[in-house]
Amino acid sequence: MGTDKQKLREICRIAARVFFEKGYDGASMQDIAGAVGLTKAGLYHHVGSKNRLLFEIMSYGMDILHETVIDRVKSVADPRERLRQTIIGHIDLIVRARDLEITVILHENRSLKGALRRKINVRKREYIQMLEDLIAQVQREEGNAMISPRLAAFALLGIVNWLYQWYRPDGRIKEPELARSYVDFFFRGLLGEGQKSRHWRASGQL
Amino acid sequence: MGTDKQKLREICRIAARVFFEKGYDGASMQDIAGAVGLTKAGLYHHVGSKNRLLFEIMSYGMDILHETVIDRVKSVADPRERLRQTIIGHIDLIVRARDLEITVILHENRSLKGALRRKINVRKREYIQMLEDLIAQVQREEGNAMISPRLAAFALLGIVNWLYQWYRPDGRIKEPELARSYVDFFFRGLLGEGQKSRHWRASGQL
Numbered sequence: 001m002g003t004d005k006q007k008l009r010e011i012c013r014i015a016a017r018v019f020f021e022k023g024y025d026g027a028s029m030q031d032i033a034g035a036v037g038l039t040k041a042g043l044y045h046h047v048g049s050k051n052r053l054l055f056e057i058m059s060y061g062m063d064i065l066h067e068t069v070i071d072r073v074k075s076v077a078d079p080r081e082r083l084r085q086t087i088i089g090h091i092d093l094i095v096r097a098r099d100l101e102i103t104v105i106l107h108e109n110r111s112l113k114g115a116l117r118r119k120i121n122v123r124k125r126e127y128i129q130m131l132e133d134l135i136a137q138v139q140r141e142e143g144n145a146m147i148s149p150r151l152a153a154f155a156l157l158g159i160v161n162w163l164y165q166w167y168r169p170d171g172r173i174k175e176p177e178l179a180r181s182y183v184d185f186f187f188r189g190l191l192g193e194g195q196k197s198r199h200w201r202a203s204g205q206l
Numbered sequence: 207m208g209t210d211k212q213k214l215r216e217i218c219r220i221a222a223r224v225f226f227e228k229g230y231d232g233a234s235m236q237d238i239a240g241a242v243g244l245t246k247a248g249l250y251h252h253v254g255s256k257n258r259l260l261f262e263i264m265s266y267g268m269d270i271l272h273e274t275v276i277d278r279v280k281s282v283a284d285p286r287e288r289l290r291q292t293i294i295g296h297i298d299l300i301v302r303a304r305d306l307e308i309t310v311i312l313h314e315n316r317s318l319k320g321a322l323r324r325k326i327n328v329r330k331r332e333y334i335q336m337l338e339d340l341i342a343q344v345q346r347e348e349g350n351a352m353i354s355p356r357l358a359a360f361a362l363l364g365i366v367n368w369l370y371q372w373y374r375p376d377g378r379i380k381e382p383e384l385a386r387s388y389v390d391f392f393f394r395g396l397l398g399e400g401q402k403s404r405h406w407r408a409s410g411q412l
Binding site: 147 | 226228229230231232310313314316317352353354356357358360361363364365366367368369371372373379384387388390391392394395396398399
């Protein structure tokens with residue numbers, strides 16, 4: 001990764017925190033320059049404009065999704081195992097505190113305007129399509145189509161992305177329990193499998 | 207309902223649209239007064255402050271949730287049927303265009319400060335507790351505890367609340383198909399029931 005890209009990512013991380021705290025409209029470029037330790041002119045040199053900075057933060061969020069979820073599972077041959085690892089990877093991405101601000105900003109994209117917004121939406125749609133195709137593949141292999149792959153993909157995104165609204169890593173529910181519960185819940189919802197022998201109380205974690 | 211409350215609700219609906227379009231920090235009280243057709247002094251008379259106005263919008267959102275979901279199902283004796291109707295009612299609330307702005311603002315509550323934020327969070331927690339208790343009741347009646355009621359309640363909230371991010375009522379998927387699919391998906395995830403005979407393609411709606 002080049003130095004320019006590293007610098008841009010550093011700016012994105014800090015700016016995401018400022019937007020998270022003050023809101024996109026409430027945060028000035030001066031606020032962000034101050035937090036990053038640049039002059040306002042220096043900040044504009046790196047990011048072009050405030051809307052472009054928001055776009056860069058969201059692009060960074062999508063890059064992280066690729067690097068920590070998509071790239072890691074693409075060599076997994078079995079579709080069901082690939083889906084399982086995708087869910088676990090996406091949950092891990094959402095709940096880890098390091099990228100919280102970036103995750104939140106990625107979900108609240110109404111401030112992004114015009115062509116930049118469309119670009120981000122294309123990347124989001126590619127991810128959704130990948131999930132949908134993977135779910136359809138699992139359904140075919142299992143000879144089971146209880147729900148439209150598209151509705152199942154959005155149900156999964158809802159369950160996982162909503163975590164940022166409520167889940168606290170230092171709370172009672174630890175991430176392995178969370179991930180296992182939601183992987184099982186999703187596969188039951190998708191395929192209608194009983195797994196009646198597994199009771200959550202037996203885990204002793206809640 | 208008194209005239210004052212009706213007036214306040216009208217202000218909330220219009221202000222929600224302005225916040226939705228400009229962001230909470232980007233919208234001025236002057237913008238909102240203009241949209242409502244009041245002087246700025248008149249607007250302050252009705253709502254007290256900008257943060258109080260945001261609180262009133264969110265309270266209105268929680269009132270709608272009570273009126274259209276909770277109050278309608280509380281006379282349903284069978285827990286499973288009550289849970290089913292709660293899911294359908296909540297989906298209907300999220301997808302209907304009339305209250306879209308209020309719904310969105312209810313979910314993006316980082317702008318609300320201090321005691322007012324805590325008040326809204328108490329109301330949200332009451333709803334989550336109601337869902338959790340209802341889910342636990344269904345699990346007891348079915349002799350089935352595959353997932354913690356709390357995790358199941360948040361999975362449901364994620365699936366349903368995420369709809370505002372992607373679902374378009376004028377798209378290919380109509381609300382009855384959506385609601386039926388997600389009710390079935392949730393109950394399979396919760397109870398591990400097969401329902402193997404029902405295939406989504408048979409409905410011909412997707």
